[in-house]
Amino acid sequence: MYDVIVIGAGHAGIEAAMAASRMQKQTALLTLSLDMAGSMPCNPSVGGPAKGIVVREIDALGGLMPIAADRTALQFKMLNTTKGPGVWSLRVQSDKVAYKKFMKKTLSNTPNLTVVEKMAHSLMIKNHRIEGVRCTDGTELLGKTVVLTTGTYMSSSVLRGHTATESGPEEQPTIQSLSESLRKAGIRTFRLKTGTPPRVLTRTIDFSKTSVQPGTNAFLRFSETTQPEDVLPFDQQEVCHLIYTTPKTHEIIRSHLHDSAMYSGLVKGVGPRYCPSIEDKLVRFADKPRHQLFLEPESLSMDTTYVQGFSTSMPIDVQEEMVHSLPGLEHCTIKKYAYAIEYDAIDPLQMKPNMENKIVENLFTAGQVNGTSGYEEAAGQGLMAGINAALKVDGKPPFVLRRDQAYIGVMIDDLCTKGTKEPYRLLTSRAEYRLLLRHDNAEERLLEMGYQIGCVSKDRYDQYCQKRQAIEQAKDVLSQTHVKADPALNAYLTSLGFTPTDRGMKEIDLLKRPKVTIDGLSSITGVNFGHFINQHIEIDVKYKGYIEKAKRDARHLQEMESVALPDDLDYAHMENISLEARQKLDAVRPQTLGQASRISGINPSDIAVLAMKVR
Incomplete structure (x- = not known):
């Protein structure tokens, strides 16, 4: 008898199992192969707009994805830095092989966690209450709670051209009986579709015809526990490359639309709006003369490059023509062909805000099975499902994040309140309070809660308290530091486009001006606290009015939530x-x-x- 049984060792399943085991629950992780734990069957990256902030939130709640992403990253890049801090977001290019190995090693050495390498056949449900999981070999695992995180593996079909093959991603087995047992219990399922681009041999690409896309030359990280020595130095990081589709590419695709699984009638499920196939882009954006594609390395141990933005369900022979029409890929060798995949998902309107199913008690669901897309969205849900399963075992109140507390809260609220008809993706525009949900303040928002529920260690919590104390002390110093209106200050202000001043002022008041920074004033004041503390204080000072307004609006929301x-x-x-x-x-x-x-x-x-x- 386990406290928590987690089905699936994808990004959602890993976080669910790790959270439950950290909360001292006897946990079983049911997966066909531990070697596939943390697999990246699609894009080899973690983070991006909104998604990167989710990874930061996972870190503040004690999750594993941020640590794994940092330590196996090939490139770090901060996005949207020319815009306001509400949309800054970190993205890393991942080593997909190293990432899986990191996850396997961690899962194998986690106390309270038992990995069971078997395939789930059906859920054991009695009187609308979960009792355990039955495996295909007849083994029965009994559990007080079950977290279902099967991703795109339930009743999945790989689609190319006019051919459909029963299979999960990366040629892994699929299972029909699991979704049948859900429907038998009264849980609604529906079909969704996603896809992946081709992979080509890196050594066969002519990179002289591409534009180099380097990372950001700074120490960046998802996890606050990551140190500079834990990540690749900037001069050793890999680069990505940018190319564009050509008129010939478009001609090939348009002349073969009838061969695409998406347009031949083979695809029944709805595909992702914000990550469409290349043929869908050409149909929906017919006026666009070209579409950008990114060439991204998959692993230091693999000679393969991922063609980001070129997802397709065309037949193999058509894919050959399409890929060879792209700049730099005219003579490349395709290592793995693109495909679309259809699968069963669960109607998220049947899910409570704590991730528990409304029909079957003690059954929690997380990840793509809930109708979402993306590794990050899956991991965030898995973390919350694992936490709430553990709390349910103890008879404690559920842990639910509000929309003003986390992007994770926005996502789960969207799912169980609005539902979805297509693979859901997090966007900054979905968050009403995105100035409160920033990359830099994830710990401030969530870490104490993570500590209270038992997902964050005392050492980590103590370090956070020390950091908060350092920030408050730094603010006191800035409030007491008087900057004279001397030539040095006026030279600095003039260089930023301000008129000279004839009166001195407190440094914290000077920081209210755009572009004025603690680092920029340090040669005058001698005051500097390091990049992370400086940035945190500058955002608080410069956006104080907007932040206070957002907090007032959020308080009104809290009144209704109560x-x-x-x-x-x-x-x-x-x-x-x-x-x-x-x-x-x-x-x-x-x-x-x-x-x-x-x-x-x-x-x-x-x-x-x-x-x-x-x-």
Whole structure:
């Protein structure tokens, strides 16, 4: 009898198993092969817009992905640095082989965690309550809770041209019976589709026809525990390369649209809106003369390059023509052909905010099986599902992050409140409070909560407290440091485009001006605290007004979130509420007034009536 059984060792499954075991729960991780733990069947990278902040949040809650990403990264790059701090985001090019090895070694040496290398066949459910997992060889694992993180492996089919093959990603087996057992229990499933580009032999690429895309020359990291010696020095990091599709590429694709699995009628599931196949791009953006593609290394131990942005479900012979029409790839050798993949996902509207299924008690779901896309979204959900499964075993209240606390909170709220018809992807535009949900303040937002629930060690928490104390002391120094209006200050201000000043002021007031930095003033004041503390203080000072406004708006949200809605409310017969609102409320069955207000089709007048009836 295990406390928590996790099905699947992808990015969601790893975080769920690690969280539960850190919280001292006897945990079983069920996977067909430990060698495939943390596999990257699609893009060999971690992070990116919004996603990179999720990885930072995972770190603040004690997760493993940030550490693995840092230590196996081939390149670090900070994105959106010309914009405001609310959209800054780190992305690393990953060594997919080293990443898997890191995960395997860590999982093999984690206390309270047992890895079971078997295939799940079905869920053992009795009276709408999970009892365990039955494996294909007849083995039964009994568990108080189960976390389902099967990714794209449930009833999956690989699609190329007019051919469909029952298979999971990277030629791994798929299983039909698992989704059948879910449907038998009353859980709704639907078909989704995603895809992956071809891989080509690196040595056969003519890089002289490409544009070099280096990383950022600075010490960057996802995990606050990572030290400079843990990552590749900048001069040893790999570079990526940029190319564009050509008129010939477009001609080949358009003339073979009928051969694409997506346009031949073979694909039934809905594909990702924000990561479409190249043929879909040509159809949807017919006016675009070209589309950018990135050539990305997959691993130091592999001679393969990933053609980012060139996902397709064309037949192999057409792919040969397409790839060889690209600059620098005219004579390349294709190592692995692209494909689309269809799979069963679970309707996330049947999920509670704590990731537990509404139909089957003690069953938690996380990752792509919930209708999302991306390693980072999966890992964030897995972490939360593992935490909440462990809390459920102990009979403790669920751990739910608000939309103003984390991108993870935004994602889970979107899923269980709005649902999804296509693979969901996190975007900065989905967060109303993105100035509060920054790359630099993830620890400030979440680390204490991670410590309280048992996912963050005391050593890590003590280090965080010391850092917070250092920041507060630095602010005190800046508030007391008076900068004279001398030639040195005016020369600095003039260099930034400001008019000279004839009066001195406190350094913290000077920092309110755009472009003025602690480092820039250090030659005048002699005050400097290092890059990370400087940056944190500068953001707080320069954006103080905006941050305070966002916090006020968030407090209004918290007031609505504090109004709980009874589980037995009869929405169907509720008077003075629109028919659409009654139907939507009955389908979603929100747990708070705040969640109800975010359901598509619910008007403010409906919420006002609902609030009155609840009171």
